[in-house]
Every structure is written in structure tokens, then in C-alpha cells.
Amino acid sequence: MSFTTPTPAPARLNRSELAVPGSRIELFEKAARSKADAIFLDLEDAVAPNDKEQARKNIIAAINDIDWGDKVLSVRINGLDTHYMYRDVVDVLEQAGDRLDLIMIPKVGTAADVYALDMMATQIEAAKGRKKRIGFELIIETALGMQNIHEIAGASKRNESLHFGVADYAASTKAMTTGIGGPNPHYGVLTDKDGDNPRDYHWGDMWHYAIARMVVAARANGLRPIDGPFGDFSDPDGYRAQAARAMVLGCEGKWAIHPSQITLANDVYSPSEAEVTKAKRILEAMTKAQAEGAGAVALDGRLIDIASIKQAEVMVKQAEAIAA
């Protein structure tokens, strides 16, 4: 281990994060009663400009009046390039009670963006005597944000998670696709031309680099990496496949832009009984190995060693968090 160890963000279950437009108050109670681990009430792109002020009022009232149970509750504010942003922060933090856990900051481009929000939140909390410190969820969804992701991830002690905003990221990088998340038929590989096998065309995952980079930046700074939206809510198989790819790379959850995606996310991001049993067997085998003075042993014909303990603990701890 390095002498530097990242301080982990407060532990929160974040398998599914439901997006709820702040202008659609009829959805709030449904969201609160859903099985989503986390909810963000949106003031940004799901709300039309003429509805922004009313949406702000709706969200403040909803945070104060609705029983949100044990859900992680967040508000997505508007971007720092808009004039809505300062009023979102001031009104929400001054008027919404301590039930609010997080603010989600979209289109973060530089560490200074986070610094500016930290300064505002700190002043409002001090002035209003807010007891609970608000945490930050940061959406990485521009080329600038992806370029500066490591500085952004370490820019504030309020930072809790990085989210991959695939729609805006595609637009910002001028990717030739209009889909929101998932694969694109043009991103494929043709098997070898001169070999004996018939040629085959395999779709690749065009989001691999972005998600893998986000996972590294998040984990190196103790944050949760969260995969963003999958727009085609009539394709549960596609959602599940995208969620699973991000999960094995290290993500801890995925957005749900429709209630039908909540169970899919919760399912993909909950290790199966078989996986947890296997992880526990690894821990048992390593405890025995260490008692016998061995560092590396075989289990079911495969190598396990001290690194296997840390891998297995990831699985077991996630299962414990879900069961709690």
C-alpha cells in the first residue's frame, strides 16, 4: 500500500438512483414509495426553462413534506454556466430541511467548479445553522470534465460520488450517436480477414474508456462511481447488460430514468448468493492458510492469495450493506 490512503465517502447504498423531474409533482410520492436506493429530484435538463422556478418550489416543499423513508435524497441543480444555479443552491439549502443528503452538480468541468459550490454550501450552512453537511454528487459528462476528472474527484471533502452522464458526454465529445447509453452498431470489430474462420462482426462497448476512467478517479479519492442513464426503458435486457458491464469495472450503481429500471439496477448491483458464498469460502480458506503460515494456496483448482481477501471482502461488504 502507498503511504497515502483515500478517505472513503460516507457509506451509502447507491445501487439504483431514480431521476425525478422537479416539475412533475405527481411522481414524487411514487418515487418515495419505490425500491430505489437513492433519488435525485431534478432542476436541470428534465425541467423546461419556464418551469424552473416552480420546480424549485415543488422540490423544497417535497423535501420538507414527503416521507422519503431511508432513501438517499438529492437535488440536481442547474449548471454553473446558467443563472439558475445560484438560486437553486441558495433556495434549496436555505429552505429545505436536513432530510436532504446531497446536491448533484451537473457538467462539472474543473476542480474550481466544485470549489465554488463548496464555498456557497459552507456559507449557507453556517449562516442558517444547518446541522447536516451536504454532500456532493458530481456528473462527469463533458470532455472538459473527463479531462480534469482526477482533480475534480479530489476537489472537496463534500464529494461522495462521480456519475457518468452519457448523453451530454456523447454530445460534448461529438460522438455520432443519438442513443442514451448502451452500445452503437457502428462501434464494432470485424474478425480477421485472412484466417480460416468465417468473418464475424462484434459490437464493442463505446463507453468502456469513460467508465473505466471514472472508476479509477472515484476509487482513488474514496468516492462511489455510478453509471448514468440508459434511455431506452423498453429494453430491460440492454439495461441489464450495460449495468453489468459497469458493475464488473467497479461501479456501485446506475441511474433509473424510469421506475421499471429500479429493480434491474438493484438486481445487477446485488451480488448473488452463489457469489457471496464463494467469497466467504475464499475468506475462510485464507484464514486457514494464514494460520498455517501460507500466503498463497489453491481453492477449487485456482490460486488464491492475500489479494483475494480484499477482493472477496468487496463482495461480502456489499452483501452486508444490502442486508442492513
Ligand code: 1VU
Ligand atoms: O402507473 P402509474 O400511472 O401510477 O405511474 C406511471 C408514472 O407516473 C410512473 N413514473 C415515475 N414515477 C417516479 N419517478 C419517475 N421518474 C417516473 N416516471 C414514470 O411510473 C408509471 C409508468 O410510467 P410511464 O411508463 O407511463 O412513463 P411516463 O410516460 O409517465 O414517463 C416516461 C418518462 C421517461 C418521461 C419518465 O419516466 C421520466 O420523466 N423519467 C425521468 C426523466 C429524467 O429525470 N431525466 C433526467 C435524467 S436523464 C438525463 O439527464 C440525460 C438523459
Ligand code: GLV
Ligand atoms: C446525464 O445527465 C446525461 O447527460 O447523460
Ligand code: MG
Ligand atoms: Mg446531462
